[in-house]
Amino acid sequence: MSVSSRLNEIRGQLPAGVTLVAVSKTHPADRVAEAYAAGQRIFGESRPQELKAKAEALPRDIEWHMIGHLQTNKVRMLMPYVACIQSVDSERLLACIDSEAARLDRTVDVLLEIHVAREESKSGWEPGELERYVASGNWRMLHHLRFRGVMGIASHTDDEAVVRRDFEALAAWRERLAPLFGPQFDTLSMGMSHDWPLAVACGATVVRVGSSIFGERDYSK
Numbered sequence: 310m311s312v313s314s315r316l317n318e319i320r321g322q323l324p325a326g327v328t329l330v331a332v333s334k335t336h337p338a339d340r341v342a343e344a345y346a347a348g349q350r351i352f353g354e355s356r357p358q359e360l361k362a363k364a365e366a367l368p369r370d371i372e373w374h375m376i377g378h379l380q381t382n383k384v385r386m387l388m389p390y391v392a393c394i395q396s397v398d399s400e401r402l403l404a405c406i407d408s409e410a411a412r413l414d415r416t417v418d419v420l421l422e423i424h425v426a427r428e429e430s431k432s433g434w435e436p437g438e439l440e441r442y443v444a445s446g447n448w449r450m451l452h453h454l455r456f457r458g459v460m461g462i463a464s465h466t467d468d469e470a471v472v473r474r475d476f477e478a479l480a481a482w483r484e485r486l487a488p489l490f491g492p493q494f495d496t497l498s499m500g501m502s503h504d505w506p507l508a509v510a511c512g513a514t515v516v517r518v519g520s521s522i523f524g525e526r527d528y529s530k
């Protein structure tokens with residue numbers, strides 16, 4: 310199946326109001342261009358260098374989202390190209406993104422990535438750490454960030470009850486933090502190729518779908 314027919318199939322199943330981020334990491338720019346031609350405008354990438362290269366090669370009206378682990382020394386490279394950084398998981402990274410956005414005299418959307426999965430390797434704020442940071446009020450000084458909501462990855466398991474529990478935990482976080490961050494804190498980014506329908510059932514407003522659109526990734530290339 311072509312990229313456009315896969316895209317249309319997913320769009321046909323997504324309820325109104327749920328945004329599709331097409332995760333194009335590892336896939337070449339011409340595959341992204343196929344999705345663009347089919348009307349897709351929001352793409353997700355995991356590596357700053359790759360996001361930059363694609364942003365420079367592809368139309369300007371694409372909205373690029375960073376969804377992978379981000380090191381502070383890569384933020385400057387990313388800042389001219391990125392619309393939203395979904396994978397923010399530390400105070401240090403927030404401060405760095407804010408100061409790089411300030412240098413370019415812009416604001417940038419950020420999501421707080423929260424660790425809810427059982428796997429230890431998954432990135433994201435640990436709940437206690439996030440509690441302390443939010444309570445510190447330090448985020449109030451980051452004037453070049455727009456805190457838009459939360460992002461997370463569910464446990465990788467076939468046990469639907471576990472996945473549902475992870476999604477519900479993310480939804481609860483967004484609801485709890487929204488009164489602090491204000492009405493723009495409206496985004497709940499969760500759900501990937503294998504679990505997005507359940508994420509949507511649990512209240513996702515953004516799903517991040519890669520392999521169901523572009524096919525399997527080949528990391529050896």
Ligand SMILES: *Cc1c(COP(=O)(O)O)cnc(C)c1O
Nearest residue numbers: 332376501502517518519520521
């Ligand atoms: C790769 C990735 C996705 C997309 O995964 P698929 O299973 O290919 O849909 C979504 N979110 C994050 C954070 C990713 O790294």
